[in-house]
Each structure stands twice: as structure tokens, then as C-alpha cells.
Amino acid sequence: MAARRQVIQSIAVLVGCLPALGLTIAFFTDGLGANPIEEITHETGEVALIALLLTLAVTPARKLFGWAWLAPLRRTFGLIAFSYACLHFLTYVALDYFFDLGAILEDVLERPFVTAGFTALCLMIPLAVTSTRAAIKRMGQRWVRLHRLVYLAAIAAMVHLFWGTKADYAEPIVFACILGGLLLTRVWFQRQRRAGAGPN
Amino acid sequence: MKSRGPLILSAPRILAREITDETLYLRRREFLYSAAVTAGTLALACGPGEVANAGNEPAAPAESGLGKIEKSAYAVDEPTTDFKDATTYNNFYEFGTDKEDPARHAGSLRTRPWSVAIEGEVGKPGVVAYEDLIKPHTLEERTYRLRCVEAWSMVIPWVGIPLGAILKRFDPTSKAKYVEFETLVDKEQMPGQRRNVLDWPYREGLRMDEALHPLAILAVGMYGRELPNQNGAPLRLVVPWKYGFKSIKSIVKIRLRETQPNTTWNDSAPREYGFFANVNPEVDHPRWSQARERRIGDFRRRPTLPFNGYEEVASLYRDMDLRKFF
Structure with missing residues (x-):
């Protein structure tokens, strides 16, 4: 079982590296268009959000379809999401603003769209830090409670996306519907459990 | 390229045949796109509907076709943006909201025959063929900075005619206080309008004194050739001291009015896009700072200049609070 778990996680990590690899290759082959920094910012942000939604999709998929093998992917997806969120933020700090800390601070404090994104990133830090098996064991129930922050992080990321969007909301709406659906499954599971007929 | 060889002694020799033909180069994305669409179609075994789109020609660089072009004194002393960047990184939502969409989809726009309706407070209203609108004037090359409201900028050598010279031909009445412009509406030619x-239609406007300012031009070309479709062919406005969205593309209607016209982005998000939209590093967009900009091709941002460096227009706004009338 441990071997299968490792194979599944390794595949997920490899797939998770593909967007970063693609961006790197595109960067060195002039494939990012006229405004490469903007392209890197958008891509890393989008991958972070997709990985975050995948993280939230693991448990519902496991429960609904009985796919127990999915379980270890929750952490892998979560860490991929966090990695891309960090890349997204680093792109903004290092490439876009070239460490102009005054301008960055002004953005974070005064522009709600940046504040929301920064909040999402900050909320993910304690989750990444406590993602080890040792931490799970040590923290017990407190770990479960702490990791509910992932819902807040996802909502903050969604707000960041909506407030950062100009006119065309087609893609954000698709992402928001998926997040909404994933959150609703939690409500549904909760009610099932209360009714004592939960699938868990 | 060949003739430049001897100037740089150490330049590597590049044979003419090794240089990718420009048309081919500009079409590389189309190739990838059509390959993707074809693959997708094969995978889904769906109907031919989508494949038809893959044949859209991005505007191949036309022969100049503009005739005589006079150099103008209005030329910023800064390197011009790569033609490739200026024609593949566009905001022209009539062809899609991604920056690459206009280059990809604007091939379906038919720019001939083209006519422009001149309406409203003019002594000589009418529908004028594109050729008749342009013919009486001398085309000038004006190299202007272009500052997008999204905090990026370019330097573009436009070919055009002072807007004032064109408007005066139609005898504006004393009631003509504003000019309103409209872009074509046609879902077939402009798939983004679906x-x-x-x-839609995209609308923009200027106060009459702004429209008559010698810096404001109607452009028909750039880089010495006709405008590519994705850059607003066959006729667009260029107002270099205002954010790019004011410089409306593919114009089919010019209406002179007594009252201030509604404008598209101002209607869409009034807090973010004002009617005046003068480039102003002091007045931030609600979502980002306007103090600095990235010149396309540069790595570091540079400071944004008041009125995009065209301070000669400042007198037009002498008694106005530009924080309020942003």
C-alpha cells in the first residue's frame, strides 16, 4: 500500500511540475508573448487556484465514489497549490515590482484585490507548515480544525480573482461554481453525518 | 538585413533564407492554434463548425498601400516597440478578451469597402467612403507613446491625419461641444461581440477642444503600412495623452453633439474608467497604481509621466480638478 501511495503522489508531483516547466521553457524560447511577466503572473495564479480546487475535490470524490486511493493526493495537491501561490507572489514581488517594497506594501494595504490574494497566501502558510505526518499526529483534533482554513483560503483566492478581473467574468464564474459545488458537498456530508447515515 | 552587414564587423553572418519570413512568423500561433483545434476535433469527433475558425487569416502585413507619408515633428525620441509585440498584444474585445485574441481572430474583419457616418451637429452630415474621407489630406507619421490604463506602454509610429482637419470639413455647428465615436458592430466579423x-457598440468621446488639439489624430496606418486589423483597421483614433481605451478602433460613426456622450468603459465601471482618462501618475486606478508603467520589451517599470509626457495639453484642463474628472 505504501508503494502505491508513493507512486500516486509522485505522479501528481510530476504533473504539478509541468506548468512550471512549461513556463520556464516558454520563457527561454520567447514563447510568453509581449508581456512575459504578466503571463507568468497569470499562469502561476491560475495553476495555484486549480490545484487548490483539486485539493478540495479529493475528499468529496473519495466519499462519493469510494476511491480511497485518492486520499494521499489531498496533501500533494495542497502543497502544489501553495508552491504556485508562492511563485505567483514571488513573480509579483521580484519580477513585476522588482522588490519595490513601498509600492508592494501600498498595494497590499490599499488595494482590496491584492489584499485578498495576500490573505489567501498567508492562510495557506500554516497549512503547508503543518502538512507533515508528524504534525498531524502531534496536533490531533487541532490539526483538523486548523486545516479548515483551507476553505477561507479558497474563498479569499476567489475574491482575489474576481476583484482582479476586467470585464470578462466567464472564467472566474466557472471557478466560483466549482468552488461553490465543493463547499456544498461539505454541507451535505455534514448533514448526512448528523442524520447518522453518513457515507463515512 | 544584408546591407547592414558591413556596419558591424563582428556580426554573425545570417543568410537571407535563414531569416523567418515575417508573414510566416506572425502566423506561428495560428499554426499552433489550428493544430490544437484539429487535434481537439479529432479527439471529440465533433462537427466541422469550429475548424472553420482555424482558417482565420491574421492580417498579413499589407504592402504599404498608403501612398505618400510625411514625417512629422511629433516624434518621441524613444525606441519604437517591436512590430510583432504591437500587433500581438492588443486590447480589442471585439475579437476576444485575451491579449493574443485580436491577432488570432481579427482576420474575419472586412476593412473594404468601409464607410463612416458623420452625424449630429455638422453642416454637412453624410456617409463618407473611407477613401473619400482620407483623400484630401496628407498622411503624417507620428511616433507617439501609448499608455494603457493597465500600466503597460508602447511607442508606436502611427500614420494618420489630424482629427481636427477632418472634422472641420463637415462644418461643425456652434452647438458641437463633444465628439462621439462608434466602432463597427457585426457578430460575424467581430466574434468577440457574441x-x-x-x-456593444464600443463608444468613445472627446470634448471638442480635445478633438481639435493637433496631437489628436485619426490613424490609418502604423510602422509605415496600413493598420493591421487587430490594431483597429481601417480607421482609428489616437489620443496620446489619454489611456489607450480612449483611442477607439475600427470607427464607423462620428457624431458631433452638444452634450457629453456615454462611453463604453465609463458605463462598464465608472469608478475605474473616467470620461477624460488623461494619463495621470497621481490618480491611481482603484486596483493598481498608475505611478509607474512597464514599457513592453523592458524588464523594470518606469515612471509614468503626466499626460503621458504631452504636457502641452495641460492648458485644456486648467480649471479642472483632475482627481474628480479622472
Whole structure:
């Protein structure tokens, strides 16, 4: 079982590296268009959000379809999401603003769209830090409670996306519907459990 | 390229045949796109509907076709943006909301025959063929900075005619206080209009004194050739001291009015896009700072200049609070 778990996680990590690899290759082959920094910012942000939604999709998929093998992917997806969120933020700090800390601070404090994104990133830090098996064991129930922050992080990321969007909301709406659906499954599971007929 | 060889002694020799033909180069994305669409179609075994789109020609660089062009004194002393960047990184939502969409989809726009309706407070209203609108004037090359409201900028050598010279031919009445412009509406030619991302037709406007300022031009070309479709062919406005969205593309209607016209982005998000939209590093967009900009091709941002460096227009706004009338 441990071997299968490792194979599944390794595949997920490899797939998770593909967007970063693609961006790197595109960067060195002039494939990012006229405004490469903007392209890197958008891509890393989008991958972070997709990985975050995948993280939230693991448990519902496991429960609904009985796919127990999915379980270890929750952490892998979560860490991929966090990695891309960090890349997204680093792109903004290092490439876009070239460490102009005054301008960055002004953005974070005064522009709600940046504040929301920064909040999402900050909320993910304690989750990444406590993602080890040792931490799970040590923290017990407190770990479960702490990791509910992932819902807040996802909502903050969604707000960041909506407030950062100009006119065309087609893609954000698709992402928001998926997040909404994933959150609703939690409500549904909760009610099932209360009714004592939960699938868990 | 060959003739430049001897100037740089150490330059590597590049044979003419090794240089990718420009048309081919500009079409590389189309190739990838059509390959992707074809692959997708094969995978889904769906109907031919989508494949038809893959044949859209991005505007191949036309022969100049503009005739005589006079150099103008209005030329910023800064390197011009790569033609490739200026023609593949565009905001022209009529062809899609991604920056690459206009280059990809604007091939379906038919720019001939083209006519412009001149309406409203003019002594000589009418519908004028594109050729008749342009013919009486001398084309000038004006190299202007272009500052997008999204905090990026370019330097573009436009070919055009002072807007004032054109407007005067139609005898504006004493009631003509504003000029309103409209872009073509045609879902077939402009596939981006199938979705109501904006309230079509795209509308823009200027106060009469702004329209008559010698810096404001109607452009028909750039880089010495006719405008590529994705850059607003065959006729667009260029107002270099205002954010790019004011410089409306593919114009089919010019209406002189007594009252201030509604404008598309101002209607869409009034807090973010004002009617005046003068480039102003002091007045931030609600979502980002306007103090600095990235010149396309540069790595570091540079400071944004008041009125985009065209301070000669400042007198037009002498008694106005530009924080309020942003």
C-alpha cells in the first residue's frame, strides 16, 4: 500500500511540475508573448487556484465514489497549490515590482484585490507548515480544525480573482461554481453525518 | 538585413533564407492554434463548425498601400516597440478578451469597402467612403507613446491625419461641444461581440477642444503600412495623452453633439474608467497604481509621466480638478 501511495503522489508531483516547466521553457524560447511577466503572473495564479480546487475535490470524490486511493493526493495537491501561490507572489514581488517594497506594501494595504490574494497566501502558510505526518499526529483534533482554513483560503483566492478581473467574468464564474459545488458537498456530508447515515 | 552587414564587423553572418519570413512568423500561433483545434476535433469527433475558425487569416502585413507619408515633428525620441509585440498584444474585445485574441481572430474583419457616418451637429452630415474621407489630406507619421490604463506602454509610429482637419470639413455647428465615436458592430466579423462582455457598440468621446488639439489624430496606418486589423483597421483614433481605451478602433460613426456622450468603459465601471482618462501618475486606478508603467520589451517599470509626457495639453484642463474628472 505504501508503494502505491508513493507512486500516486509522485505522479501528481510530476504533473504539478509541468506548468512550471512549461513556463520556464516558454520563457527561454520567447514563447510568453509581449508581456512575459504578466503571463507568468497569470499562469502561476491560475495553476495555484486549480490545484487548490483539486485539493478540495479529493475528499468529496473519495466519499462519493469510494476511491480511497485518492486520499494521499489531498496533501500533494495542497502543497502544489501553495508552491504556485508562492511563485505567483514571488513573480509579483521580484519580477513585476522588482522588490519595490513601498509600492508592494501600498498595494497590499490599499488595494482590496491584492489584499485578498495576500490573505489567501498567508492562510495557506500554516497549512503547508503543518502538512507533515508528524504534525498531524502531534496536533490531533487541532490539526483538523486548523486545516479548515483551507476553505477561507479558497474563498479569499476567489475574491482575489474576481476583484482582479476586467470585464470578462466567464472564467472566474466557472471557478466560483466549482468552488461553490465543493463547499456544498461539505454541507451535505455534514448533514448526512448528523442524520447518522453518513457515507463515512 | 544584408546591407547592414558591413556596419558591424563582428556580426554573425545570417543568410537571407535563414531569416523567418515575417508573414510566416506572425502566423506561428495560428499554426499552433489550428493544430490544437484539429487535434481537439479529432479527439471529440465533433462537427466541422469550429475548424472553420482555424482558417482565420491574421492580417498579413499589407504592402504599404498608403501612398505618400510625411514625417512629422511629433516624434518621441524613444525606441519604437517591436512590430510583432504591437500587433500581438492588443486590447480589442471585439475579437476576444485575451491579449493574443485580436491577432488570432481579427482576420474575419472586412476593412473594404468601409464607410463612416458623420452625424449630429455638422453642416454637412453624410456617409463618407473611407477613401473619400482620407483623400484630401496628407498622411503624417507620428511616433507617439501609448499608455494603457493597465500600466503597460508602447511607442508606436502611427500614420494618420489630424482629427481636427477632418472634422472641420463637415462644418461643425456652434452647438458641437463633444465628439462621439462608434466602432463597427457585426457578430460575424467581430466574434468577440457574441458575448456581452461590454455593451456593444464600443463608444468613445472627446470634448471638442480635445478633438481639435493637433496631437489628436485619426490613424490609418502604423510602422509605415496600413493598420493591421487587430490594431483597429481601417480607421482609428489616437489620443496620446489619454489611456489607450480612449483611442477607439475600427470607427464607423462620428457624431458631433452638444452634450457629453456615454462611453463604453465609463458605463462598464465608472469608478475605474473616467470620461477624460488623461494619463495621470497621481490618480491611481482603484486596483493598481498608475505611478509607474512597464514599457513592453523592458524588464523594470518606469515612471509614468503626466499626460503621458504631452504636457502641452495641460492648458485644456486648467480649471479642472483632475482627481474628480479622472
